[in-house]
Amino acid sequence: QVQLVESGGGLVQAGGSLRLSCAASGRTFSLNAVGWFRQAPGKEREFVVAISGGGGSSTYYADSVKGRFTISRDNAKNTVFLQMNSLKPEDTAVYYCAALRSGVIGSTTPNQYSYWGQGTQVTVSS
Numbered sequence: 653q654v655q656l657v658e659s660g661g662g663l664v665q666a667g668g669s670l671r672l673s674c675a676a677s678g679r680t681f682s683l684n685a686v687g688w689f690r691q692a693p694g695k696e697r698e699f700v701v702a703i704s705g706g707g708g709s710s711t712y713y714a715d716s717v718k719g720r721f722t723i724s725r726d727n728a729k730n731t732v733f734l735q736m737n738s739l740k741p742e743d744t745a746v747y748y749c750a751a752l753r754s755g756v757i758g759s760t761t762p763n764q765y766s767y768w769g770q771g772t773q774v775t776v777s778s
Contacts, residue, residue, distance in 0.1 A: 654678040654751050654767040661747060661772030664739055668776070672734040674749030674769060682707070682727035685752040688734050689762055690745035690774075697748070699760035703732065706755030714760075717743075739776045746771040 660672040674686065687702035701723045704710040711723055722735040732749060750765035752758065759765070 654681055654684060656749050656751060656767055656769035658747065658749050658769040658772040661774045663775045663777065666739060666741055666776055666778050668739050669735070669737045670739065670774060672736065672747055672749075672772060672774075674732040674734075676730045676732070676751070678730070681705075681730045681751070682725075683755050684767075685755050685757050686723075686725065686732045687750050687752070687757070687760070687765060688723065688732075689748045689750060689765075690743075691748070691771075692745040695745075697762045699762070700747070701734065702757045702760065704755055704757050705752075708755065710757060712757050712760070736774070739774075741776045741778045743774060744776050745774060747774050 655677040684705045688700040691697040701713045703723045720738045725732045748771045751767040
């Protein structure tokens, strides 16, 4: 079982940066692939980025954040980070981290992810 807790959200001006953290419980968290999703009001939850587990470092980014967002993980601290730079108003959403049961980034579909955090609000003002 994996429990996830996000933090680091807040209010930032366009062009600014935020760093989100996803802290996990569970001794085998390093084996899980982890993704970040976001959901804006009235919209479906959408994939942002994912990183593989099991000692790998493969990543996969949505086109909308490529070059601006960076995912990383510190397995010693059971934490995954999302560095968000050059933020835009359209990045405003609740951001969720989620984990797959496997270490492979097999999906960008929310319903394939087994474990979810409670979300953290990111608001980018223009």
